[in-house]
Amino acid sequence: MNASKNIKHSKLWLLLTVTVSITISTAITVGQWKSQDQIEILDAVGEGGLAIMSLIWLVATLLSRPAGRVTTALSCGLTLMHTSLLLDCLDEFLTFDHIHPTLSSLEAFPAFLGMIVMSFAMYWWYQEQTYLNLTLLKKERHFREHTFTDYVTGLYSARYMEKQINNEFGMLESKDKPFCVAMFDLNAYSQFCFKYGIAKGEELLRNTGQLITLHTRGCDLTCRYAGDKFVVLFPDTSYKTAHTITARVCEAAKKHYQYDDDLTTINAMTLSTACIEISSRTTNSGVFEQLISLLQQNKQAA
Amino acid sequence: MPYIEIGHEALSTNQLLLPLIELVKQRGVHPDKALKGTKLFYDDLKKQGHRSSFKQLVQVLQNMTHYHLGQDLSFVLGQHMLHNISAQYAPYLFHCANLKSVLVTCNQLQNCIFPYFNARIFRKKQTLHFVLNPAISQIQPFANQFLLEVWLSMVCGFLKWRLPDTTISFQLPFPEPEYAEQFRAFCHQPLTFSQHFAGFVVHHSMMNTQQHAAIEALKAPFCQLQSLPRAGFLSHIESYLIAHPKASQDDLANYLSISTATLKRKFALHNCQFGCVKDRLLSQKAVFCIQQQGYSNAQVAKLLHFNDLPNFRRTFKRWLGITPSELRKV
Numbered sequence: 305m306n307a308s309k310n311i312k313h314s315k316l317w318l319l320l321t322v323t324v325s326i327t328i329s330t331a332i333t334v335g336q337w338k339s340q341d342q343i344e345i346l347d348a349v350g351e352g353g354l355a356i357m358s359l360i361w362l363v364a365t366l367l368s369r370p371a372g373r374v375t376t377a378l379s380c381g382l383t384l385m386h387t388s389l390l391l392d393c394l395d396e397f398l399t400f401d402h403i404h405p406t407l408s409s410l411e412a413f414p415a416f417l418g419m420i421v422m423s424f425a426m427y428w429w430y431q432e433q434t435y436l437n438l439t440l441l442k443k444e445r446h447f448r449e450h451t452f453t454d455y456v457t458g459l460y461s462a463r464y465m466e467k468q469i470n471n472e473f474g475m476l477e478s479k480d481k482p483f484c485v486a487m488f489d490l491n492a493y494s495q496f497c498f499k500y501g502i503a504k505g506e507e508l509l510r511n512t513g514q515l516i517t518l519h520t521r522g523c524d525l526t527c528r529y530a531g532d533k534f535v536v537l538f539p540d541t542s543y544k545t546a547h548t549i550t551a552r553v554c555e556a557a558k559k560h561y562q563y564d565d566d567l568t569t570i571n572a573m574t575l576s577t578a579c580i581e582i583s584s585r586t587t588n589s590g591v592f593e594q595l596i597s598l599l600q601q602n603k604q605a606a
Numbered sequence: 607m608p609y610i611e612i613g614h615e616a617l618s619t620n621q622l623l624l625p626l627i628e629l630v631k632q633r634g635v636h637p638d639k640a641l642k643g644t645k646l647f648y649d650d651l652k653k654q655g656h657r658s659s660f661k662q663l664v665q666v667l668q669n670m671t672h673y674h675l676g677q678d679l680s681f682v683l684g685q686h687m688l689h690n691i692s693a694q695y696a697p698y699l700f701h702c703a704n705l706k707s708v709l710v711t712c713n714q715l716q717n718c719i720f721p722y723f724n725a726r727i728f729r730k731k732q733t734l735h736f737v738l739n740p741a742i743s744q745i746q747p748f749a750n751q752f753l754l755e756v757w758l759s760m761v762c763g764f765l766k767w768r769l770p771d772t773t774i775s776f777q778l779p780f781p782e783p784e785y786a787e788q789f790r791a792f793c794h795q796p797l798t799f800s801q802h803f804a805g806f807v808v809h810h811s812m813m814n815t816q817q818h819a820a821i822e823a824l825k826a827p828f829c830q831l832q833s834l835p836r837a838g839f840l841s842h843i844e845s846y847l848i849a850h851p852k853a854s855q856d857d858l859a860n861y862l863s864i865s866t867a868t869l870k871r872k873f874a875l876h877n878c879q880f881g882c883v884k885d886r887l888l889s890q891k892a893v894f895c896i897q898q899q900g901y902s903n904a905q906v907a908k909l910l911h912f913n914d915l916p917n918f919r920r921t922f923k924r925w926l927g928i929t930p931s932e933l934r935k936v
Contacts, residue, residue, distance in 0.1 A: 455633055455676045462787040494763060498689045502625075502682065503632060530678060530791035589786070596790055 313366045316379045320362060327387050328394070335398030348396035355389040362386055374432055377425030384418025454528040456506050457513035465527040465535050466588045472539055473585050484538040484546035486579040487595040488516060488553065493532035508562055508573065515560055519553045535595070543581035550577045576603045609842035610721070612661045612743040612876055616836070617721060619656040623663055625686045627651060633675050640669050660722070660742045667749045677785035680752050681792040684759025691719055691760070697826035705772055706813040714828055717835040720760070722753050724841035728894045735898065737805040737890050742838030743876040751780050754804055762793040772815045774808050777801040802893055802926055839876055840883065847887055852911065855880045889925035896933055903930050
């Protein structure tokens with residue numbers, strides 16, 4: 305009982321297994337085997353291939369998607385389609401003409417029903433994606449590439465920021481719109497990890513990423529640079545505005561507390577920051593080096 | 607046996623392997639997948655005083671290449687190692703008065719702190735040059751780069767924490783990787799990539815930089831350590847060859863009290879040959895003499911016991927792929 309609860313989508317897996325078993329066993333029990341000269345090998349291979357591919361899609365859906373309405377509808381639709389394709393394949397080896405001559409023609413109906421269900425699933429999926437895009441608004445800009453994601457914070461990595469800065473350089477040249485880039489650095493992160501461990505340190509990084517995202521505008525982009533450093537892109541923004549926003553993020557960070565497993569307050573975190581306005585084309589690495597050296601200066605001054 | 611071989615289960619699992627497996631686990635890979643082919647189980651690693659071999663560590667690094675674990679893994683691991691080592695060796699390291707004392711202590715404790723590399727020292731009037739060589743076995747470039755990143759993150763973390771006013775130049779033998787930001791974030795020291803050897807350069811003026819909050823009187827003497835771990839196989843051989851530059855393979859076999867055939871088998875087990883080790887030591891000396899001391903080809907050839915100049919030039923080209931004069935231009 306517990307094992308079935310632990311398996312993701314256990315009911316949908318059960319539905320798939322039962323449907324496939326019933327389809328195959330009913331077809332074999334009710335149908336009559338065709339003679340070897342009646343079997344068209346090419347047709348059987350093609351239709352068998354379609355049935356296998358639909359099964360792979362179904363398994364991939366069940367393995368990759370979280371539970372919910374969209375997954376249920378997608379799986380049910382694909383199960384019905386798979387049933388049709390399976391019947392189509394079995395049709396090559398078995399005949400049902402002795403029961404009723406038109407019985408074989410009914411094999412397309414589950415697929416038709418499945419496509420209706422999947423159309424609903426696609427519509428819900430579109431709605432779901434619209435909501436997800438809203439939540440990702442501050443994490444990505446006009447481009448999605450999962451390999452650029454930072455595993456620890458869920459934000460995009462420095463690679464993604466480099467691409468976005470290159471886009472901004474393009475805008476700067478074509479429309480003469482300067483932009484700002486800021487870097488945030490967690491103070492005493494190393495000591496924090498020493499005291500509370502790497503796992504707690506990674507949690508702090510995750511929280512900091514979310515905090516920065518929360519306190520920047522919808523049009524800004526927050527990425528994790530490396531280690532305890534985050535980088536924020538302020539497109540089409542003056543230095544004064546960007547500086548005000550970075551100061552607000554630092555203020556918010558001072559009021560944010562971490563909690564231990566037994567809900568004991570650990571400490572408030574503080575952020576060091578550096579912000580630059582870019583009004584002429586330079587290189588990505590040049591921007592980051594300038595930010596890091598300014599950050600060092602600001603830290604020493606503090 | 608006075609040295610650790612690749613298959614000897616003599617390295618503390620708690621120091622690098624266990625934190626690595628924990629990190630990999632945190633990033634969504636099952637420990638058993640990371641430990642595949644090592645004949646180790648995750649629960650065994652947690653046992654007090656558990657020891658594992660260098661071969662098992664390299665196998666784990668090989669297994670990790672199949673997963674997308676993030677490019678900061680080696681650097682985070684380095685920070686973790688720093689905390690581990692700080693907790694274990696604080697009485698020896700944290701009360702060294704200055705950088706010079708820290709370097710002497712690290713040299714004494716190198717088989718405890720980071721037994722995977724062996725530091726060879728070259729002295730110049732104004733600077734000290736440290737070259738890092740594999741201590742136990744020759745390994746594949748990706749594993750070597752991973753271990754170098756761990757070491758670099760650990761050393762730079764220590765410098766940032768205890769000796770923030772120190773500047774040390776680090777040299778890395780691989781080209782600047784795509785994830786250069788990790789180096790910029792974790793290592794606040796000057797870095798140069800695509801060098802012939804891994805190492806670092808310390809200026810004599812830095813030697814007296816004071817360590818924060820160090821009280822020399824509280825520094826624990828080395829005699830308090832129960833026993834110092836043995837050096838690695840390659841490290842042990844290199845020490846002998848540095849002291850006896852003209853030694854042949856038979857001399858080395860005699861020194862190790864084994865037959866020449868056994869020595870050859872041991873070399874094969876450690877992915878190298880007698881000639882490779884000797885070439886590495888000679889080439890490092892040649893590069894130092896040419897680049898740092900400005901020696902002429904004739905001077906270097908004489909120092910390295912070459913009979914004639916063309917032979918030296920040809921051998922140098924074989925070692926590094928460039929001639930001595932090309933190296934001077936670089």
